[in-house]
Amino acid sequence: MKRKITLALAAILVLAVIGVVAAWPRAQHVPSRSPEDWAATPANIQRGAYLAHVGDCAACHTVRGGAEYAGGRAIETPFGRLYAPNITADRTHGLGNWSADDFWNALHNGRSRDGHLLYPAFPYPNYTRVTRADSDALYAYLRSVPPAAVPNRAHQLTFPYNQQVALMGWRLLYFRPEVYQPVPERGPVWNRGAYLVEGLGHCSACHSARDRFGGSAAGLEGGLIPMLGWYAPSLNSPREAGLAEWPVEHIAQLLRTGVAPRATVVGPMAEVVRASLQHLSDQDTIAMAMYLKALPPREAPAGAAPEPVPEVVLQQGKQIYADRCLDCHGADGRGLPPHYPPLAGNAALTVANPVNAIRIVLNGGFAPGTAGNPRPYGMVPYGPVLSDAEVAAVLTYARNSWGNRGEMVDPREVNRYRNVPLD
Template sequence: MRSRALRIVAGLGVAAALLAVAVVWLNLRGEDEIPATAEPVSATAAQVQRGAYLARAGNCIGCHTARGGAAYAGGRGIATPFGTVYAPNLTPDREAGIGEWSAAHFWRAMHNGRSRDGRLLYPAFPYPNYTLMTREDSDAIYAFLRSLAPVQRVNRPHELRFPYSTQAALAVWRALYFAPQRFEPEPAKSAEWNRGRYLVHGLGHCNACHAHRNLLGAVSGPLELGGGLIPMQQWYAPSLSSRQEAAVADWDTRHVVDLLKIGVAPRGSVMGPMAEVVFRSTQYLDEADLRAMAVFLQDLAPARGEEVGEPVKADPDVMAAGKRLYEQHCTACHGDDGKGAPGAYPALAGNRAVTMDANANLIRVVLNGGYLPATAGNPRPYGMPPFSHALGDAEIAAVATYVRKSWGNEAAPVSALEVLRLR
């Protein structure tokens, strides 16, 4: 009996050792060797300029700049379901930043998700997308960051709960969900389409928001932008392949470009986290790249299973209360007919942001207000004031239900409990 127990223990030990070896190997695969002697930094002005543009395209400044802090000096906290990750200093300070990093170290971080000292990086830094970047683009961003003024702001340690705070847990996560990749163009598609795919899936890391995540925070399914609730922020990033949500297959390509460049188009506008993306990133992209992104997004395969079921009826008393609140607070801008005012106030009739199944964004806008980004093409956008201070949960649920069930809209009612969860 004892010998049998020893054999079982020994077998488990061997299995654990083999599993550990597999995890280590999976975390080291695809890594280039770091030269023992750092290569000299000799960036050209064109390379620095190109790097600045690519850093804009990746919205690096959005995470790596704390409010009121120096650009790219880090310190901004990124809340996750597992704790807070603090973005590091990317200025060329030798002690606090990347002053001691070589281009090869930077490439390894972008392509493999590993820091200069060998630590595994948390995927709040979207290296699962950046791994698709070319070495040439990585070197350009590195050259730009090296051109910045050094800022001696020491990196703040992450505040993650156990066991998520351990490198061992992160190694297992990476073994399950991350593999370094290279961008491979689709030969049957145009160069413009492939450029759009490179920007959307890689540098733009659009699926970091527009995809569902599992309980361990990994993107579930392929990188096809099927929509998902953004963790902690409680905004819903709509599916870019669903006609019921945010697909643009039937849009004029010019209008898709305008949405990314200006923040508003005839059939839609951006608010919430996407407004920040347009404000900090996409409004600065050149016309060719914006058009490439638009062409790729318009070619996404339609989402499956979009059959519309029987409409859910709303309580007549709730609709009556919602109508009274709408007439009191909303009619002046959005109109009795819900058609709004073109160029100023969005229509609510037929608006997918109002009628899609996920109602989080509508509730958040009524609670906290809705604000478009200020862009060169729309420098003084109209905004919607918040109503969280003036209306209770049941009242917000009533007015949201009213706009989701009026003027031909046939979306499900909103409950007071749903409002409470998002307040």
């Protein structure tokens, strides 16, 4: 009997292995059109530098105060801590000994030069869509970055997430290598925007919810950014970013400068605008804006109507607003855009998850300094002078004034984010 059970289990295991092998995402190889595509010419290096801005590569691969692209920045995840590697031209620690094919394999297939699987904190599920020509230009640029002899740090992941076999399982569930395929009926501008948003821009890395295994949901439907404690709003929901109702020019302005008539970026998005998006051409920001505006709207099922807010909370919040907020945001909540964003009709304020509003009141709100907004206005932090209950009250008041309708903010949630690091 035991022998039969053992044979049955062995057969099941063999079938499972066969199934995994059959379903395993095959590595794809697309050859360079010509060695001239990755040659160290001024044109290739300039183009690659631009693409590095699109991908915001320096943000992860540069530690504060360190050599550019020398790695070492810690990336906190629910599974442990990862460290971004050195991608300078250093031959020992960086890309100095990598070929253009090695680089393409990392970008497209998520494999390092020695064949080991890369963790998707390096967003190759997005970068896989990048064309070989763009990969080669990016390679040419990074090979021009002065070598920095900075050793790479070992990741600090808990078991079993530190095992390659676990990563194999993750890739089986969530990763398929694929170069972006244009949609002919959409036209060149929309396709350029889709290519940037879905590929090097890796917008879904933040603007999509993740499950317990770190898998990203399809689309750009918003989600809490793991470990950072900021909510990246849905880009296709009228109740959140509501970009379908924006003029294309305003979306492009927000991407390029960090401020627009309807919104100001803060938190992680401010870093993205400062380090990445402000360096894009007008044509590319317009293309991204057109693509984002045209996203098919997806409305989350309407929940229960918010419970009535106690009058005592609204009156407390109204008084705090008059004392602390009215001078900038106005009695009517319309603000003075782009310097002081409007609160009336502001979906970022009334979104179901109030974490961003809580953190802005506690720690201040600061738009990025950009070429298009070189002297940004900021909001002072009120965490040192307002209690948890007072922060909750003023936010509840703002979320339920001037036509806004939002749930009451719980003081316990304010306390949860009071001491969360800013980055």
